[in-house]
Amino acid sequence: MSGLRERKKAATRAALSWAAIRLTVERGFEAVKVEDIAEAASVSPRTFNNYFASKAEAIVSRHLDRSRRVARALRARPSQEPLWTAIGAAVQEQFAPEPGVGRSPETSPAGWASGLRAMLAEPALQGELLRAGAVAQADLAAAVAERTGTDLDRDMYPHLVAAAVGAAVSVVTQHFLRAGPGVPVDRLLAEALARIAAGLPTP
Amino acid sequence: MSGLRERKKAATRAALSWAAIRLTVERGFEAVKVEDIAEAASVSPRTFNNYFASKAEAIVSRHLDRSRRVARALRARPSQEPLWTAIGAAVQEQFAPEPGVGRSPETSPAGWASGLRAMLAEPALQGELLRAGAVAQADLAAAVAERTGTDLDRDMYPHLVAAAVGAAVSVVTQHFLRAGPGVPVDRLLAEALARIAAGLPTP
DNA sequence: CGCAAATATGCGCGCCCCGCAACTTCTCCG
DNA sequence: CGGAGAAGTTGCGGGGCGCGCATATTTGCG
Numbered sequence: 001m002s003g004l005r006e007r008k009k010a011a012t013r014a015a016l017s018w019a020a021i022r023l024t025v026e027r028g029f030e031a032v033k034v035e036d037i038a039e040a041a042s043v044s045p046r047t048f049n050n051y052f053a054s055k056a057e058a059i060v061s062r063h064l065d066r067s068r069r070v071a072r073a074l075r076a077r078p079s080q081e082p083l084w085t086a087i088g089a090a091v092q093e094q095f096a097p098e099p100g101v102g103r104s105p106e107t108s109p110a111g112w113a114s115g116l117r118a119m120l121a122e123p124a125l126q127g128e129l130l131r132a133g134a135v136a137q138a139d140l141a142a143a144v145a146e147r148t149g150t151d152l153d154r155d156m157y158p159h160l161v162a163a164a165v166g167a168a169v170s171v172v173t174q175h176f177l178r179a180g181p182g183v184p185v186d187r188l189l190a191e192a193l194a195r196i197a198a199g200l201p202t203p
Numbered sequence: 204m205s206g207l208r209e210r211k212k213a214a215t216r217a218a219l220s221w222a223a224i225r226l227t228v229e230r231g232f233e234a235v236k237v238e239d240i241a242e243a244a245s246v247s248p249r250t251f252n253n254y255f256a257s258k259a260e261a262i263v264s265r266h267l268d269r270s271r272r273v274a275r276a277l278r279a280r281p282s283q284e285p286l287w288t289a290i291g292a293a294v295q296e297q298f299a300p301e302p303g304v305g306r307s308p309e310t311s312p313a314g315w316a317s318g319l320r321a322m323l324a325e326p327a328l329q330g331e332l333l334r335a336g337a338v339a340q341a342d343l344a345a346a347v348a349e350r351t352g353t354d355l356d357r358d359m360y361p362h363l364v365a366a367a368v369g370a371a372v373s374v375v376t377q378h379f380l381r382a383g384p385g386v387p388v389d390r391l392l393a394e395a396l397a398r399i400a401a402g403l404p405t406p
Numbered sequence: 407c408g409c410a411a412a413t414a415t416g417c418g419c420g421c422c423c424c425g426c427a428a429c430t431t432c433t434c435c436g
Numbered sequence: 437c438g439g440a441g442a443a444g445t446t447g448c449g450g451g452g453c454g455c456g457c458a459t460a461t462t463t464g465c466g
Contacts, residue, residue, distance in 0.1 A: 127330030
């Protein structure tokens with residue numbers, strides 16, 4: 001069912017989200033009006049709100065989509081694989097650095113990075129970002145429950161695993177933004193997940 | 204420095220937060236206007252925004268305060284105590300059920316509980332709640348760094364520990380609201396923390 | 407008691423989010 | 437292939453909200 005309609009809708013959604021991100025990184029969250037985003041996506045302001053309930057939602061939309069794919073990736077792993085091995089692979093698969101994407105041609109890498117930091121420092125964005133993480137965790141918990149034969153309603157286990165994975169991703173992201181790209185993301189992710197799977201003993 | 208000024212300010216803040224919570228539980232988030240909260244606290248609407256930047260912030264304020272106390276409690280534990288023992292105690296200390304508090308005299312326990320659920324289901328609230336958790340985690344990470352002699356900027360370890368604890372608290376809360384008070388909170392918390400400290404092995 | 411600082415309040419602006427009612431574009435089936 | 441109907445877009449308008457600014461009031465202190 002990928003008619004013209006669906007494709008156009010997806011395109012508009014992506015254009016809006018991308019415009020929201022780009023403009024916010026360039027000018028700052030407060031300085032970007034919904035009208036600007038709509039215009040950048042060649043759409044009426046009213047239409048913006050048909051796709052997203054807020055500026056923050058639009059900006060976070062990409063992160064949300066990517067995070068939700070982790071659960072799908074986990075289901076695709078062979079079922080005889082140990083849980084934490086499968087989780088590690090599923091996460092790496094989604095958070096691998098995408099070649100070429102993620103920067104506007106007009107902006108210098110340095111300016112982009114600092115704009116990104118400023119954007120992620122925005123309180124309104126942080127809340128939305130964490131909410132996106134929570135949504136993704138619900139998906140992931142379901143996948144974990146399937147794989148381990150636990151009950152989503154009665155057992156805390158799948159929720160704990162999902163929350164721990166979310167915590168790892170979040171911590172790695174923050175660390176990466178704080179310390180800069182000295183160490184590649186996949187190494188950091190592997191380290192974080194390994195520590196958690198080891199019970200976080202005092203080093 | 205606890206002059207009349209400070210005490211009055213704290214009282215107003217508490218009154219506003221409490222009014223926000225009570226009214227939201229009774230009527231629902233959308234149905235409560237800032238004006239109502241201000242009136243319930245005998246304060247002008249403009250003053251509300253001198254204390255809180257949004258309705259959500261006011262509602263979450265109590266949860267935030269409580270969560271931040273965990274770090275303080277951890278510092279107060281004897282330093283020869285094993286890390287996870289100390290953390291368990293510090294968390295339990297803050298999230299122990301408070302006798303008598305937490306309900307308006309006018310409302311039935313059942314109505315209050317269902318109102319609470321509805322309130323916590325509100326997207327805007329969830330974001331703010333998670334943000335509060337993130338703030339508390341920063342405090343907690345600092346306390347963990349002190350205790351374990353790790354570096355907040357260079358090591359992910361203290362952040363991972365704090366995030367894991369936050370995840371545990373969050374999961375327990377959700378489970379408690381989902382399954383009802385069949386099992387006491389302190390048992391659930393103990394179980395969640397124990398599982399994390401054990402590395403979340405598949406059960 | 408009286409002044410300086412902190413706080414509370416009133417006013418007004420700009421923006422955001424959404425419901426509603428046309429209007430346009432796509433889909434699907436006879 | 438053509439027209440009915442579904443789905444998407446847009447303009448309009450309103451209710452609230454968050455906040456800057458100026459003013460009035462209260463508190464702390466000498």
